[in-house]
Amino acid sequence: MTRRPALKAVTANDLRGGHVVWRTASGRWSQHLADAHLWDDEAAAQIELIDAARETTEVVGVYLADIAQGPQGPEPVHFRERFRADGPSLAATRSYAPQLH
Amino acid sequence: MYTYSDADHAYLAERNRQFRQQVARRLDGSLTEDEFKPFRLMNGLYLQLHAYMLRVAIPYGTLSSGQMRKLAEIAERWDRGYGHFTTRQNIQFNWPKLEDVPDMLDALAEVGLHAIQTSGNTIRNVTADHFAGAAADELADPRPVAELIRQWSTDHPEFQFLPRKFKIAVTGSPNDRAVTRAHDIGLRMVARGGETGFEVIVGGGLGRTPMIGKVIRDFLPRADLLPYLEAIVAVYNRLGRRDNKYKARIKITVHEHGIGTIRDLVEAEFPARRAAFSGIDQQVLAGIEAQFAPPALPARDTGPFDAAYATDPMFRSFADTNLTAHRRADHAIVTVSLKAHGAVPGDASAGQMRVLADLAARYGHDELRVSHEQNIVLPHVARADLPALHRALRNAGLATANVGLASDIIACPGMDYCALATARSIPIAQEIAERVEALKIEHDLGPLKIKISGCINACGHHHVGHIGILGLDRAGVENYQVTLGGDHTETAAIGERAGPGFSAEALIPALERLLLAYLDLRHGRDESFLAAYRRLGPAPFKAALYGAEGQRDAA
Incomplete structure (x- = not known):
């Protein structure tokens, strides 16, 4: 399998809520990676990063994440980004519901 | 309290x-x-x-x-x-x-709680033996002194910008349950000629450069504690490196300058510090001690305990693993496991917290402890009340009888939560616990400390686990290194790395081979994993870990 160069998405944490957000094509922030605009031109992504980082009352910790285009849509390249995008790996299989309720 | x-x-x-x-x-x-x-x-x-x-x-x-x-x-x-x-x-x-x-x-x-100094390059929350004030083996309750240190260190103007964070642990027992030798300063209460004082240990720590602390003073009189601590931290504040955060902890300062030089500098600093304390610290301590007066424990018949122990196998199993000797024979210290097989180590739901609070109010003189092993302790429970307590814990899913066993695993949050992590810890702990439960071997295995960290900072204390596991990122894939022979107690030792790391999939079968090999190698049930490891050395344990099947998978 030939691996194509990673695409870039602008990501950050929401200032108020702390949750992970992705920058969309229209320059808004979404909680869903599927909404992220993916840049194949790193220079353009860097400029978008500069613009995004100015939104200091909305987001914190802005950076570029490597993303690949998978069959089901965009997928983080590194496992760390996968956990950022999807939440703790255990939440999918284990219930945190209080056991007494 | x-x-x-x-x-x-x-x-x-x-x-x-x-x-x-x-x-x-x-x-x-x-x-x-x-x-x-x-x-x-x-x-x-x-x-x-x-x-x-x-x-x-x-x-x-x-x-x-x-x-x-x-x-x-x-x-x-x-x-x-x-x-x-x-x-x-x-x-x-x-x-x-x-x-x-x-x-x-x-x-x-x-309710008198806060989050101050739980981060930053300051003196952090002071930790202590979780059985303090209750344990049968204790010289004295270390908590009044710990509270004095808390008051002294909170917002201490000189120590808000140390070279790096600074952790102090105190124990009043010769059996060290506070891991004092892996702290920046460890304090062990000792008696000399009828006087109680402290053995002061400095420069211990885990992280990327694990070090066992060294004794800087073998006997410090109680009244000298704060000025002596202040002298140590002042010397560190001056000498500690600020050019490289990875070399900034006091363990590196002690290593670079030598314990002899540090001791001389601290002793030189001490008289002026001592003179500056007018005795107010001892007055404050006396007031604190009055608040830590032990609860009145009326004598209780142990008959209900004995009857349940004789007839209820689940209660017996719980009593055998989750109780520790109290200084009063008709009472016990109860450790409530937050390690149900497959659960996230250390997590408690709000409902479970309320059950624990209610049980502490009803049976435990209103007191709870959090152990560094991520369990909850009820330090003063009459043995007569234990059958009822056990029933209540069972109803709340909190009666897992595994304290000190293979599934009582310390695990840091790892990459499921932590921004510093390089790999996940929690799912590894869950899989190990479920595997030993499926094999039904953990009571046979006996005392075993498995400790897992999701990065080199070692919040999961992996260096001092009998079996330590360190999660790393190897070329974009989670990889787990195993260390063997660590010890967190008064005979503290840093574990040795066994060899190449394992993928997450290969790790669990490798650990299973290791545990089964120990059962074959030991001299009967009385020889713990750590004792067998010390007797035999690493070779047979490594051979099991990297068995023919595992060799392929190890990377």
Whole structure:
């Protein structure tokens, strides 16, 4: 399998809520990676990063994440980004519901 | 237990008022993140992978039932209905919103709790033996001294910008349950000629450069404690490296300069520090000690315990693993496991916290402890009440009889939560616990400490686990290194790396081979894993770990 160069998405944490957000094509922030605009031109992504980082009352910790285009849509390249995008790996299989309720 | 004075309440209210304003200024854009970050860290607020995380200090791991109920309320009202008890005897809330944190801090202040100095290059929450004030083997309760240290170190103006964070642990028992030799300063109460004092250990620590602490004073009189601590921290503040954060802990300072030089510098600093203390510290300590008067424990018939022990196998199993000798024979120390097989080590739901609070109020003189092994302790329970306590714990899913066994695993949050992590810890702990449960071997295996860290910073104490596991990122894939032969007690030792790391899939079968090999190698049930390892050396254990099947998978 030939691996194509990673695409870039602008990501950050929401200032108020702390949750992970992705920058969309229209320059808004979404909680869903599927909404992220993916840049194949790193220079353009860097400029978008500069613009995004100015939104200091909305987001914190802005950076570029490597993303690949998978069959089901965009997928983080590194496992760390996968956990950022999807939440703790255990939440999918284990219930945190209080056991007494 | 210590109850906040008016001065404590006033101080905390003012700090919380300031932080509320700082949060408001951050939200309206008056403060940049660079300006705000030091403020939020001073108040225990981190930004992790998915969310903010609020780390709340539980001084020396002691909680009242009212405090535990408040933690439950906070978990439900502002978080996701659970909290995570840590190896630092703290609790972490994983999902707070920034705008809610001032309200959370005010709620904590109602019960005398806060998050101050749970981050930053300051003296952190002081930790202690989780059986303090109850254990049969104890010289004296270390908590009055721990509280004195808490008061002295909180907002200490000289020590707010140390080269790096600074952790102090205290034990009053010769059996070290506070891991004193892996702290920046460890204090062990010792007696000499009828006088009680401290053996002072300095320069221990885990992380990327694990070191066992060295004795800087073999006997320090009690009255000299604060000036002597102040002398140590002052010397470190001056000499500690600020050019490289990885070389900034006092363990490196002691290693670079030598314990002899550090001792001489501390002793030279000490007289002036001693003179500056007018005796107020001893007056304060006397007041604190009065608040830690042991609870009145009426004599109780142990008949109900004996009857249940003789007839109820589940109760017997619980009693055999989860009880520790109390200084009063008709009482016991109960460790409630937060390690049900497959559960997240250290997590407790709000409902479980309330059950524990209720049980502490009903059977345990209103006291709870958080252990560094991420369990909850009821330190004073009459043996007569244990059958009823056990029934209540069972109903709440809290009666797992595995304390000190293979599934009683320390695990840091790892990459499921932590921004520093290089790999996941929690799923590894879950898989190990479920595997030993499926094999039904853990009671046969006996005492075993498995400790897992998701990065080299070693919050999961992997270096001092009998079996330590360190999760790393090897070329974009999680990889787990195994260390063997570590020891967290008074005979502290750093484990040895067994060899190449394992993939997550290969790790569990490798550990299974290791555990089964130990059962074959030991001289009967009385020889623990650690004792067998010390007798035989690493070779047969490594051979099992990297058995023919495992060799292929190890990377």
